[in-house]
Amino acid sequence: MSMAIRIHQTGGADVLKWEDRDVGSPAPGEVKIRHAAVGLNFIDVYMRTGLYPVTDFPFTLGMEGSGVVEAVGDGVDGFSVGERVAYPMNPGAYAEERVVPAARVVKIPDGISDNEAAAMMLKGMTAQYLLRRTYRVQPGDNILLYAAAGGVGLILSQWAKHLGATVIGCVGSEEKGALAKANGCDHTILYRDENVAERVRDLTNGEGVAVAYDSIGKATLESSLDSLKPFGTFVTFGNASGPITDFNPGVLAAKGSLYLTRPTLATHTATRDLLEDSANELFDVVSGGHVKINIGQTYALSDTAKAHEDLEGRRTTGSTVLLP
Ligand SMILES: NC(=O)c1ccc[n+]([C@@H]2O[C@H](COP(=O)([O-])OP(=O)(O)OC[C@H]3O[C@@H](n4cnc5c(N)ncnc54)[C@H](OP(=O)(O)O)[C@@H]3O)[C@@H](O)[C@H]2O)c1
The missing domain is CATH 3.90.180.10 (Medium-chain alcohol dehydrogenases, catalytic domain)
Structure with missing residues (x-):
């Protein structure tokens, strides 16, 4: 027993x-x-x-x-x-x-x-598929992510920085902001108090981000869509504030021919090859000192x-x- x-x-x-x-x-x-x-x-x-x-x-x-x-x-x-x-x-x-x-x-x-x-x-392999498969981050990309001081968030921020992105991380407090900045975030936004889309426009010379990695769900749907540049990718991968239920795809057209995807690690590890590919990339960035756990x-x-x-x-x- x-x-x-x-x-x-x-x-x-x-x-x-x-x-x-x-x-x-x-x-x-x-x-x-x-x-x-x-x-x-x-x-x-x-x-x-x-x-x-x-x-x-x-x-x-x-x-x-x-x-x-x-x-x-x-x-x-x-x-x-x-x-x-x-x-x-x-x-x-x-x-x-x-x-x-x-x-x-x-x-x-x-x-x-x-x-x-x-x-x-789980958190690191999620970061791996988000950054390397769902939207493949390129050097120079501006990217937005939420809960930047959380479990997935701290790994995602460091790894994105290592890939050469400019990382904008949303956080729930000043203390979390300091932690996120020490772990790859170039900029932080207090998303409970500040207008995220406005701050993102300020930080990107009005352009918007290439991708928004959104784990918050219901509460941040609009701020994510409004922060994207034309043809940007909205990755909704969590429901910390509750799930997104009603959604009109016409909004994606109105906001600049955006892409939306709702991925899960379950699919991204469904075969042995996918699982090993993801785990190996994660082990490499951690062993190489690029991502600290x-x-x-x-x-x-x-x-x-x-x-x-x-x-x-x-x-x-x-x-x-x-x-x-
Ligand atoms: N789809 C996938 O494959 C996949 C895989 C792994 C994780 N995820 C998702 O990624 C997210 C992060 O997971 P994690 O385990 O690393 O958790 P975590 O980020 O360490 O903790 C959740 C954070 O979400 C923020 N948050 C915002 N609204 C919230 C609310 N109403 N209630 C609670 N927290 C709220 C808080 O950060 P602030 O105080 O900074 O707002 C909180 O610390 C989760 O949404 C999870 O479902 C998805």
């Missing part, structure tokens, strides 16, 4: 329960991992609240973790007991131990710690409810790691 944080229904942070359960042995094609660290992500909140459907209760939340292979199922090639591994986007991470398909796991390179791996797989806070895994409350309350910065 080993402990996990499970939910028996969707709801507030109080539905997160610390419980004993039987993990069992890995099935064919699976590995069993003892977690060293577990990553906290905003998608965990969407699943806990039911915004993203969960139907199979009791359900172990958590999408990202790092640890050591404890056992290997039949037919698994390339992983052995004792190896350090990590993964993004696999429900069931809020646990001391778990089984997971070997095809979803990668080895952690030397020089990257277990905590860093748990803090960077900022762990803003850690919690005991048993205290995950508090971590959820802080993430939802906008009190965290950088990545959050839960320790079994």
